[in-house]
Amino acid sequence: MTWANRLKMTAGLLIVLVLVAAFTVVFNQRQQRVLSTSAAIVAESYPVGTDYGGIVTRQYVEVGDEVAVGDPLFDVRSLHLQRDIATGQVADPALAAGVSADGTSTIAATVDGTVREIAVPQGGFAQAGGMLATVDENSSLFVEAEFQLSARDYARIAEGNDVELLLPNQALLEGAVVGIDVTTVEGQALSTVRIESRDLSDKSATGMFQAGTPVQATLQLRQDGPLAGVGDAVRDLLRKVGL
C-alpha cells in the first residue's frame, strides 16, 4: 500500500471505532429504558355515598366542579330517615346536624377535590349504602403505567427508579417508581407500576391533569452489564461542558 493510503486506512479505522463506540453508548442507553405499553394519570378518588336510600331532591354540583371539604353535594330525602328521626333513633349529632325533620339529609364533600362522576343525578333514587358520586382528591394525581418486561428487565426495576412522563401536550415530567404489581403472561412480566411525580401531585385535578389523561412513561432500568454507567458518565460529561 502507498503511504497515503495507509494513512487513509488508519484514519478511517479510527473514525469507524469512534462511531461504533458512540453508537454503542446510544444503544446501551436505550437498552436501559423501557417504554410503557399504556399509561394514564390516575387520582385518589373518594366515593360519595348515603346511608339512607331515598330520592335525590337537590344536586349542588356538576361533573368537573371543584369542591372543598364540607361543601354540600346532594340533598337526599329518605322516608326511612324521616321515620327514624320521628322515632328518635338518630342520635348521632354529626348526622343529625345535616338532616332536617322531613328526612332530608345534605351530603357534603369530605375532601378537597373535583367531582369526577355523578352516579345518581337530581331526581334519581339512591340506594342505601350506595354511591352518589366520586370526587378526585386534589394533589393526589399519580400515573399508573403498564410495562411488558422480560424476566431480566423485571429484576432491574426498583422503587425509586426514574421515570419520564410525556404528556399529550409534549410536556415532560420527572417521576419515580413507588410501587409495582406484576402478573406473568407467556413468560413476560406484565407489570403495573405506580409512578409519583411532584410536578403532577401539585396540580389540581383539572384540564390536562385529570384522571384518565393518557401519558407515555419511559422507565429507566437499573444499570447492568459491562457498560453500566458509561452512558450516564458520558451524559454527565456533556452536561458539564455545556452541551
Next chain:
Amino acid sequence: MARIPSAHHHRRHGHAQREQPEKGGEPTPVMILLVVVATIGVLAYTGFLLAPGSRGDLLPYVMIIAAESVLVVQALLSMWTILSSGRNPRDYAAHDAAARLLPRLARGDDRIHLRGRPIVIDVLVTVYGEELDTVRRTVTAAVGMRGAHRTWVLDDGRSDDVRTLAETAGARYVRRLSSHGAKAGNINHALTLAKGDFFAIFDADFVPVPTFLLQTMPLFVHDDVAFVQTPQVYGNLHTVVARGAAYMQTVFYRFVQPGRNRFNAAICVGTNVVFRRTAIDEVGGMYTDSKSEDVWTSLLLHERGWRSVFLPDALAVGEAPETIEAYSKQQLRWATGGFEILLRHNPLSLRRRLTMDQRIQYLVTATFYLTGICPLLLLLVPPLEIYFDLRPMTLETTVLTWALYYGGFYAMQILLAWFAVGSFRWETLTLATVSFPIYAKALWNVLLGRDIGWHVTGSASRRSPFNFVIPQTLFFVFLALTTLVAGWRDVDNGALTLATAWNATNTVILGAFLVTALREARAMARPQERPAPSAAPVVTAPLTVVARPLPLAARPAEPAADEPALVPAGGAR
C-alpha cells in the same frame, strides 16, 4: 459453389446447441416460464413494500424503497428484454450472403464479397502496454483469420517490441504522437490510414477465432447495419475476481444483448466488433469524449437511424480482470460511462432521435450501475435497527410473511440466473455486493465532472489490492463490530433478530472479499505463482460469455435489516 462456413452448416442441421453450449440467444420455454413467475414475484414484492400497512420508520424505509425501486425496475426491464430475445439475427439474406461470401476461393482468391463485390476489411488491434505474449497471440490470430484483410496494430504504448512483433506477424504497425482520446482517439487516428469498407476492432487481449470475419460479414448484406457485435468471452477464470467479473456478465451477453437486437439497441462493447466505415464516418469517427466510447458511438449511430446487430456466438476469447485493481478500474470506467449518458445525454430527452424502444434500452444502460450503489443503502439498514431501533418494516410483519415476499423476489432472481447461466456463482454475488464504493465513486466523479485516467482492463500492476479496497475494509470493520454489539443484545434478550442475521451475513460477504484481497496480496509478494495465461485460448465448452457488468440475477441480495438487496436479472449495457 462457395464454401459455407462450417458453423453455419452445423446450425442448419441443428447441432449447434451441443457443440457451442456458450451460445446465447433464444430463451427456452422453461426460461420464459421462470421469467413470468419471477415477474409475478417482483410485482408481489413491490406491492408488499409499498403497502402502507408494512411501512416502518421513515429513514430506513426510504432507504429500502430507493434501493429496491432501482433493483425492481432494472429486474423488470431486463426480464422484458430477455423475453424479447430469440430472433435469429441471421435472416435469409444473411445466409444467402454467407453462401456467396468467398466466390473465388477455388481460384486462390479469398477476398470477401458482399452482393458480388469484393470488399476491403481492416482489422485493428488496439495495444496500450499489454504484455507482449498477450499482444502476440492476438495479432497472430488476427492476421490468420480467414478471408482477405489487412491487420493493423495500433500501439498507444509506444513499444518498439510491439513494432517488431507486428512486423514478424505480418501486421502493419501504427504509432501516433499523442494519446489524445484514448482508445477511441487511437482508432480514429488509424482510420485516417486504413480506409477499407469495414473495420474490425480487437483489444490486445481478445483472440479472434479464424472464422470471425466469415461469420460476421454476411450480416452487412443489409445496407443499414452499422456494426455487428459479438460477445466478450473470457478464457482466464483463474481468480475469484475473474470468475465473479466474468459470470456477472453472462446474462448480458447470452440474453440481454440478443434481446436488444429486437429493439435495435444492441450496443457496441468496444472489442470483437465490426463497423461499416460509412456509418462511422457519418458520426464523425468514434466518440472520444467519454470513457465509454463504445456505448456513445452506438448511441450516436442509433440516433442517425443505423441498425446494430448482436451475434451471440463466441468468436473471440479474452481476459477478464484478474485482480481487484484491474476489476475496480474496469468497473469504474464502465460505470462512469453509463452515468455520463444519464447526465449528459439523457436518452429520454425530446431532442434525441430515438425510438421509444431505444430510449428505454439506453435508459436501462445509463441507470444500470445504480444497482451497484443499492447494496450500500441496504448494508446500512441493519445497523440502523441495531443501534437506533429504526426498522424499515413494522413489527407486525411476521417473519413468514416477509420471507414469502422476499423469497418471491430474490429467490426467483437467483433461480433465474442459475437457470440462465447454468450454475450459481458465489463470486458474482460477492463482487456485486462489495463493489458499491466503485459505483458510488463513478457517480460522484460524473456529478462533479471529474475526469479519471484511462486504464487498460488487463494491465496488471504490482500494487497491493488494499489500495483499492479501503472503503470495503472500513465497512467490514464497522459491520463486524456491529455484529458483535447485535449479538450481545440478542444474547441479552434471548432472541435472535433478523437484523443480526442480515448484519452477520453482510459481514461474512465483505470478509470473503477481503480474504480474496489478502490472497491476491500474498500472491503478488511471490510473483511467479500466478498461473501463466493458458497458451492459446481454445474455445472450449466451459467458457463464460461475458461482457459488461450486468448482474443478473446474481446479485447480491444482501441487506437490509429486513430487506435485502438484490439484484436484478438483466443487465445493462
